[in-house]
Amino acid sequence: MNFSSKTVEEAVLKIAELPGIGKKTALRLVLFMLKDKYHYTEELVERISKLKEVRFCNECHNLSDEELCVICTSPKRNKDIICVVENVRDIMAIEETGYFNGLYHVLGGVISPLDGVGPGDLEIDSLLKRMSVSKIRELVMAISPTIDGDTTIYYLSKLVSADVEISTIARGVSFGGELEYADELTLGRSISARIPYQERTGN
């Protein structure tokens, strides 16, 4: 692209480093900021700068403004059940459903030898420490149903003492989905892992 302003060019190139943002989109954003009459850009800069104040909850590693996040400090949450997730976005997604009322623990990824991610790179030690300090009844593994995800669940299951119940989120065909569009693996496994009809209403 031909930029007549070095300042504009530098801003565009920097913004284009963001995931999913190309140069053309970056240029559109910069032109929007340049046209801005009502201090939008100043506010944007201020809010982005403030992001460095965001910390991660000392307990569950969720995004937080304080030492402990709003979920860990809430008196309404069930403290003896922990849902293990890969990242903070998964917490948002599960919270959105309104179906879970326990605590969370963010691993920060899954064990993935190909990507060079070992157990030491994940928040596994802090999970075991949490479980040794407070009485946990159940660990819900809300981990992606992939080879790496399954490896991570298996690894964790070996470390957790036997009196803690371990569950994984249900896997199978999507609600509202048509069988013919489900992939083979999902459909095949949902047949071999079929459940008695009476249980269908169990949450």
Added chain:
Amino acid sequence: MNFSSKTVEEAVLKIAELPGIGKKTALRLVLFMLKDKYHYTEELVERISKLKEVRFCNECHNLSDEELCVICTSPKRNKDIICVVENVRDIMAIEETGYFNGLYHVLGGVISPLDGVGPGDLEIDSLLKRMSVSKIRELVMAISPTIDGDTTIYYLSKLVSADVEISTIARGVSFGGELEYADELTLGRSISARIPYQERTGN
């Protein structure tokens, strides 16, 4: 969305005000900034902040770091031909082609009664002033081929003295395009505005 951090929420909502950026994309960008280890976010903030130093060229209203833009000050450009465009993005697009070597003039839009844009809202006076100060031979109207664009071209043509040649960029079917996919209006007009075969190589 459920945000466990007010700071994150505020940043996401602000970023989602950008054109074409929704809340989900904004969240992905914020999470990228939060993960950043190598001062990306600081650099981003710095470059966006610097945008307020960008000015518009005093002559042609193109983006510029100085009083006059690099095109207006270039000794290599043809100074007696001005290409009139709607916005700075059009300049970039035309410069990209490498087919134009004159100067530009950014109107800042087109006359659009429905959107409440009158001639007084556009940089028309400054164009006339430029033309009174320096000898301009030709005015190339590189304006969108819409009703509003045509109105603007007509309005300008009435203000410009008769010894200045006025041209519009060629309209017709796209190069490399298939006739059956051209819209009716474009195809119809390109038939009624057909050109003798010999002229096909003329630029």
